[in-house]
Amino acid sequence: MRRYGSAVLLLLVGGAVLRISLFSELYLRYVQAALRPYLVISGSLLILLGLVAAVRGMRQRDHEEHDDHEEHGEHGEEEEGEEAEHDHGHSHSHSHGGPRIAWLLTLPALALLLFPPPALGSYSASREEAQRAAQGVGTFSALPAGKVLDISVAQYSSRAIYDTGHSLKGRTLRMTGFVTHGSNGTWYLTRLLVTCCAADATISKVEIRGDEADGAPQTDSWVTVTGTWIPKGKLGTDGAWPPVLKAARVKQVKEPADPYDKR
Template structure:
């Protein structure tokens, strides 16, 4: 790859990193805590591109000045006439494609399609749960709700009304509410989900973000049901996609 191509690629890459950092699109790829690193990486790449461009321009100017007045009729020109046997690495330009994709068209966050490819909720590994806060309606993350439903020996969810936020997934077994959880980035995302009974949830299209309230449906076969509990819906309303679509 020619140096000019390398410099252009560095500029595009640095610009793409800063763009998704400023617009918030980075939350479709990584956790919010990674924002300073993303900004730093974008700035470093842009500085490297700028330094490389300035250095190449100065080197070209010095070469042009050194060639002034030089006799070009010597053997060197004869050799040049034999033809340029160098080959441009055209395939290297393919590296620009993902950079332009991020710069111009940011892909959406993972959604219902990713959930349908997940066979079950991830088996929780922690059975110690604190008491739920007081109140008529308790707001919980999807992960906390699913973990408590399957593993809380104190059954803290029994009789409590909870508020959950997620997106609807229409499955062959009925509607579900899902949320994708990440540890670092979208590449390690896994789905947590609960079935929805009532509330006309079966009429809501997949990938629609909703806020629901309801009660856990008691069940003794949580493990056999792939750790997917059911929520008896009391209220359901559509909401805009959150700025942070993933749970962490």
């Protein structure tokens, strides 16, 4: 079976990649949507390589069995010669394949296939330092009209910290994210922003205040919060971080298929 180790590993990894990218949207937990075609192509190539490796292993096995049959079918040889040939064949049969411990490499691939890890959440957010958008203080473009404006956590954070035009003032805003907790009962609406993949994720979060914020939801639960902007600190300074929203409504929702934020 050791000769099939590389084939099994390739098939498991390829199957896992296709499972999260071709047959579901789980890949959005790890990379941007634009990378989906590359994942599908990569998974397909791994499957193809695994099948090629399996076929080569089968042909090699048949060839070795044929050689063993010819060796055992010879007559008239001395007993010592037969033993020498047997030892040679025995050592030859064990010279293929790697050490048995190499089979442990299949465990991560099997785990990814059966139990894909969740998207980044509160643990990742708690390890992230307060990171600001790479922009200076200035006037932002006007927000679209509407009674209730849907806005991302990242957009709200940028405008609350940097916008000298105070475009958030007087607007009713609605945002969705997961819950993280601070000290003294403080909780935040949090979202992670990815540029390429989960490895480069950065955090945006908004402190939720008001009567509707009492009784903070459970950590990592997803909520949609509707409310209004509360100015805080001097624009462009650490005192403005994190921005604050006065909640008029907090509604628990399901985790979206794409859990990461947009600028």
